[in-house]
Amino acid sequence: xxxxxxxxxxxxxxxxxxxxxxxxxxxxxxxxxxxxxxxxxxxxxxxxxxxxxxxxxxxxxxxxxxxxxxxxxxxxxxxxxxxxxxxxxxxxxxxxxxxxxxxxxxxxxxxxxxxxxxxxxxxxxxxxxxxxxxxxxxxxxxxxxxxxxxxxxxxxxxxxxxxxxxxxxxxxxxxxxxxxxxxxxxxxxxxxxxxxxxxxxxxxxxxxxxxxxxxxxxxxxxxxxxxxxxxxxxxxxxxxxxxxxxxxxxxxxxxxxxxxxxxxxxxx
Amino acid sequence: xxxxxxxxxxxxxxxxxxxxxxxxxxxxxxxxxxxxxxxxxxxxxxxxxxxxxxxxxxxxxxxxxxxxxxxxxxxxxxxxxxxxxxxxxxxxxxxxxxxxxxxxxxxxxxxxxxxxxxxxxxxxxxxxxxxxxxxxxxxxxxxxxxxxxxxxxxxxxxxxxxxxxxxxxxxxxxxxxxxxxxxxxxxxxxxxxxxxxxxxxxxxxxxxxxxxxxxxxxxxxxxxxxxxxxxxxxxxxxxxxxxxxxxxxxxxxxxxxxxxxxxxxxxxxxxxxxxxxxxxxxxxxxxxxxxxxxxxxxxxxxxxxxxxxxxxxxxxxxxxxxxxxxxxxxxxxxxxxxxxxxxxxxxxxxxxxxxxxxxxxxxxxxxxxxxxxxxxxxxxxxxxxxxxxxxxxxxxxxxxxxxxxxxxxxxxxxxxxxxxxxxxxxxxxxxxxxxxxxxxxxxxxxxxxxxxxxxxxxxxxxxxxxxxxxxxxxxxxxxxxxxxxxxxxxxxxxxxxxxxxxxxxxxxxxxxxxxxxxxxxxxxxxxxxxxxxxxxxxxxxxxxxxxxxxxxxxxxxxxxxxxxxxxxxxxxxxxxxxxxxxxxxxxxxxxxxxxxxxxxxxxxx
Numbered sequence: 001x002x003x004x005x006x007x008x009x010x011x012x013x014x015x016x017x018x019x020x021x022x023x024x025x026x027x028x029x030x031x032x033x034x035x036x037x038x039x040x041x042x043x044x045x046x047x048x049x050x051x052x053x054x055x056x057x058x059x060x061x062x063x064x065x066x067x068x069x070x071x072x073x074x075x076x077x078x079x080x081x082x083x084x085x086x087x088x089x090x091x092x093x094x095x096x097x098x099x100x101x102x103x104x105x106x107x108x109x110x111x112x113x114x115x116x117x118x119x120x121x122x123x124x125x126x127x128x129x130x131x132x133x134x135x136x137x138x139x140x141x142x143x144x145x146x147x148x149x150x151x152x153x154x155x156x157x158x159x160x161x162x163x164x165x166x167x168x169x170x171x172x173x174x175x176x177x178x179x180x181x182x183x184x185x186x187x188x189x190x191x192x193x194x195x196x197x198x199x200x201x202x203x204x205x206x207x208x209x210x211x212x213x214x215x216x217x218x219x220x221x222x223x224x225x226x227x228x229x230x231x232x233x234x235x236x237x238x239x240x241x242x243x244x245x246x247x248x249x250x251x252x253x254x255x256x257x258x259x260x261x262x263x264x265x266x267x268x
Numbered sequence: 269x270x271x272x273x274x275x276x277x278x279x280x281x282x283x284x285x286x287x288x289x290x291x292x293x294x295x296x297x298x299x300x301x302x303x304x305x306x307x308x309x310x311x312x313x314x315x316x317x318x319x320x321x322x323x324x325x326x327x328x329x330x331x332x333x334x335x336x337x338x339x340x341x342x343x344x345x346x347x348x349x350x351x352x353x354x355x356x357x358x359x360x361x362x363x364x365x366x367x368x369x370x371x372x373x374x375x376x377x378x379x380x381x382x383x384x385x386x387x388x389x390x391x392x393x394x395x396x397x398x399x400x401x402x403x404x405x406x407x408x409x410x411x412x413x414x415x416x417x418x419x420x421x422x423x424x425x426x427x428x429x430x431x432x433x434x435x436x437x438x439x440x441x442x443x444x445x446x447x448x449x450x451x452x453x454x455x456x457x458x459x460x461x462x463x464x465x466x467x468x469x470x471x472x473x474x475x476x477x478x479x480x481x482x483x484x485x486x487x488x489x490x491x492x493x494x495x496x497x498x499x500x501x502x503x504x505x506x507x508x509x510x511x512x513x514x515x516x517x518x519x520x521x522x523x524x525x526x527x528x529x530x531x532x533x534x535x536x537x538x539x540x541x542x543x544x545x546x547x548x549x550x551x552x553x554x555x556x557x558x559x560x561x562x563x564x565x566x567x568x569x570x571x572x573x574x575x576x577x578x579x580x581x582x583x584x585x586x587x588x589x590x591x592x593x594x595x596x597x598x599x600x601x602x603x604x605x606x607x608x609x610x611x612x613x614x615x616x617x618x619x620x621x622x623x624x625x626x627x628x629x630x631x632x633x634x635x636x637x638x639x640x641x642x643x644x645x646x647x648x649x650x651x652x653x654x655x656x657x658x659x660x661x662x663x664x665x666x667x668x669x670x671x672x673x674x675x676x677x678x679x680x681x682x683x684x685x686x687x688x689x690x691x692x693x694x695x696x697x698x699x700x701x702x703x704x705x706x707x708x709x710x711x712x713x714x715x716x717x718x719x720x721x722x723x724x725x726x727x728x729x730x731x732x733x734x735x736x737x738x739x740x741x742x743x744x745x746x747x748x749x750x751x752x753x754x755x756x757x758x759x760x761x762x763x764x765x766x767x768x769x770x771x772x773x774x775x776x777x778x779x780x781x782x783x784x785x786x787x788x789x790x791x792x793x794x795x796x797x798x799x800x801x802x803x804x805x806x807x808x809x810x811x812x813x814x815x816x817x818x819x820x821x822x823x824x825x826x827x828x829x830x831x832x833x834x835x836x837x838x839x840x841x842x843x844x845x846x847x848x849x850x851x852x853x854x855x856x857x858x859x860x861x862x863x864x865x866x867x868x869x870x871x872x873x
Contacts, residue, residue, distance in 0.1 A: 049854070050854050050857075053854060053858065054857070054858075054861075057858065057861065061865075084872060085869065085872070088868050088869055088872050089865070089869070091868070092861075092864065092865050092868055096861060102860060102861075102864040103861050103864065105850060105856075105857040105860065105861075106854075106857060108850065109852055142872065145868055145871075145872075156846060159839065159842045159843045159846050160843065160846055160847065160850070162839055162840075162843045163843040163844065163847050
């Protein structure tokens with residue numbers, strides 16, 4: 001299944017035609033579904049169902065937007081998406097795929113239903129193709145909508161994360177907020193989006209793997225990890241702080257650059 | 269012989285003689301003080317001070333002695349200077365005479381006290397501070413004396429400090445005086461700022477002085493001289509021993525406020541608002557104190573209220589722009605008020621500590637000297653013609669009647685004069701006449717010359733002082749010479765009316781009817797509800813306000829509402845609201861997706 005995942009991702013990334021992109025996304029969705037429902041737990045099945053429904057909707061919307069564009073402009077090229085309506089629909093489709101507010105409701109529950117490694121894949125690998133698509137179409141997207149969604153994501157991710165006890169849900173919300181950061185800068189400097197994504201992927205991978213090795217899935221379990229693997233616990237601390245964006249750590253870099261870019265655009 | 273040299277020398281000699289009992293014990297162990305040495309020192313000072321007064325009366329010479337200059341800042345020099353003019357040279361012998369008599373009396377009164385010498389030293393310190401105030405040429409030196417008398421008053425009122433009421437009374441005295449001091453400091457500051465001097469002879473401002481510093485001066489006088497508003501400390505100060513009451517709270521300290529106004533008169537006279545304030549404040553104080561005195565049962569409190577009333581009268585005189593007349597009243601008042609206090613002290617000690625006039629009576633037969641002097645004092649207080657009080661009091665009321673001023677103040681003062689007669693007669697009747705109500709076994713003895721000579725001396729003074737002083741001074745303002753007959757005898761008529769009313773009322777007490785508690789009676793007995801209202805209300809408000817600001821405001825509001833906890837609470841509310849939105853129902857989610865999509869599409873078109 002991992003092979004099909006990789007196939008799907010590569011297809012989407014390297015595509016030039018909308019249908020190719022769509023196909024790659026569909027392969028991804030289908031490939032990860034069995035991985036989500038591997039444990040045959042009712043919650044996993046529920047997560048799989050939710051995931052499938054949202055992703056299917058999103059892919060349909062994607063196709064729909066590309067068709068509108070094709071109908072209006074005759075173009076199937078990804079970088080030439082110029083019709084405003086299709087841009088809007090595309091934005092919402094990608095938001096649904098990524099998990100941006102107001103299309104984020106599925107994300108925490110899906111992440112909670114899977115095991116930690118699958119959750120890792122969901123957070124990092126599955127985000128990659130949609131972000132690539134955004135990157136490619138970034139010049140023609142509507143900044144207002146993007147900014148609106150991004151700000152809401154950042155805020156909501158923070159607020160919702162406060163009230164959680166399950167670590168996977170917390171990580172889901174952290175992912176939502178990071179996505180917010182990524183989206184806000186995409187109309188002005190897409191490279192920063194990519195930088196943010198790479199660093200985020202790195203940090204989240206570290207976090208997920210650490211949590212996986214200590215088998216901590218709840219905050220109460222997390223409390224006692226220091227007895228099992230003290231060094232790893234300390235490393236986890238630093239990684240989490242980096243995720244939060246504390247200055248001397250790496251996580252601060254994308255935030256700083258994004259804010260600088262936004263200030264230049266008079267939006268700070 | 270150079271008269272001014274003699275004047276200066278003898279005045280300085282007076283002052284140094286007074287300070288010897290303070291300095292000598294520090295020099296050698298064998299030179300200890302005793303009450304009698306202090307008394308004799310004051311007597312010597314008095315005799316010495318007669319000489320400068322005589323010189324002044326004879327030649328009208330005044331002088332100004334500058335001792336040292338405190339170069340605080342180069343542009344503002346504060347010389348320590350003494351001004352020996354009519355006011356200080358006349359008041360010096362009077363104050364020393366009264367103090368001598370009181371100290372002599374105190375040798376008998378405080379004979380059983382283990383710390384009698386300390387008491388006398390305190391009284392002497394007080395006297396020195398008072399005299400500093402009197403001879404000061406500088407508002408700064410005056411302030412030193414002012415504070416000095418305040419502190420000594422505190423120490424002396426709480427002489428019997430085991431008694432809780434004495435301590436509270438002393439605290440009241442200090443607090444009320446302090447509030448007045450604020451006014452004085454305000455005036456000092458304004459003077460330093462505008463006129464760059466604190467000298468009294470440079471106080472003549474050519475243009476009108478602004479009202480604020482003058483109100484400060486009036487506030488200072490209100491505090492020190494117990495005018496209405498800052499008056500509760502004077503009746504409470506009766507907790508001190510009788511010599512204290514006699515010296516401080518009848519003759520000397522309480523006139524300090526009035527004296528300040530006399531000294532700064534050039535500033536006051538041009539400002540009509542200040543004058544009117546003095547007038548109305550004085551009239552109100554007079555009437556209020558007289559009303560309260562009507563129903564008091566403690567002999568010392570009656571005399572205290574009568575002092576307060578007379579001080580109000582002095583304030584009225586200042587409001588009439590007649591400082592010299594006010595000074596005359598101060599001088600004559602000193603004599604008979606001190607004597608009244610000494611008589612009451614003798615009565616109290618002889619009755620073994622009884623101060624309630626309802627338990628005295630018929631003392632005329634038992635203490636003849638004391639009661640005759642009491643009668644003389646009361647008559648002088650009422651303004652009986654040709655006794656001391658008459659010269660000043662009658663003149664004040666004449667001037668009040670013939671001036672174009674506030675008729676409300678006039679009515680109040682006249683009413684207060686009649687009340688004076690009423691309570692004086694009440695006191696006399698209840699204390700001296702009638703059947704006696706004292707306990708049977710009360711050994712009374714007034715054969716001690718320590719009692720009788722001061723009282724008789726002061727009685728002589730009460731009779732003669734008015735005549736003597738008015739004969740020897742030339743008034744700076746012409747007193748009104750002609751007026752209708754009815755106005756001329758107003759004071760007399762009102763006093764006689766008061767006497768008649770009092771006598772009629774006293775006949776009522778012969779019949780055994782219980783006095784009803786009417787609102788007016790309650791008003792008078794509880795001192796006008798002033799004590800009750802202000803003492804609790806103001807302190808409680810201030811303290812709770814302070815507590816609110818200090819602890820509640822900072823701790824509760826800044827930290828809880830706005831600071832850390834507030835932020836946390838804010839996040840909590842949002843978090844809780846949003847969590848309820850994430851219900852987990854896929855249909856709800858998908859519908860929200862659709863809705864958002866619609867909204868986005870709509871908004872773009």
